[in-house]
Amino acid sequence: MANKQAVLGSGARFSGKISNAKSIEINGYVEADLTTEKVTIGSSGKFLGAVESELVVIAGEYEGKMQADSVWLTETSRISGEVHYKSLQMDRGAALNCRVVHNWNETDTNNVDETQENQEIAQEEQSNEK
Numbered sequence: 001m002a003n004k005q006a007v008l009g010s011g012a013r014f015s016g017k018i019s020n021a022k023s024i025e026i027n028g029y030v031e032a033d034l035t036t037e038k039v040t041i042g043s044s045g046k047f048l049g050a051v052e053s054e055l056v057v058i059a060g061e062y063e064g065k066m067q068a069d070s071v072w073l074t075e076t077s078r079i080s081g082e083v084h085y086k087s088l089q090m091d092r093g094a095a096l097n098c099r100v101v102h103n104w105n106e107t108d109t110n111n112v113d114e115t116q117e118n119q120e121i122a123q124e125e126q127s128n129e130k
Contacts, residue, residue, distance in 0.1 A: 005022065014029070026045040038054065044097070072091075085101070085102060
């Protein structure tokens, strides 16, 4: 994984699209869209843009739309925009000013809706049998 790791140091600025990195650590300023396995935004880091990742760890600032399996917000994190997650860990002091959505996978949401509809139909059938 070391050969697919990217690091943006403190004070550095980047704008564009980031691809082909399995892991990225951001300590500077980034405006980009990013798809990767792991994103770490350090306490001096600021990220603006869309993120799709398995794991996101934020100690700095994030603004944008995120879709992640697991999100960990440390005590110094400041988040705005929209966060779709499956697992969320938030330390005391983390600041959220955003829309937060659990289980963002539309397939999962559709399955829940179908289950609820099937339960309602079964209940109606039971009521009609009485």
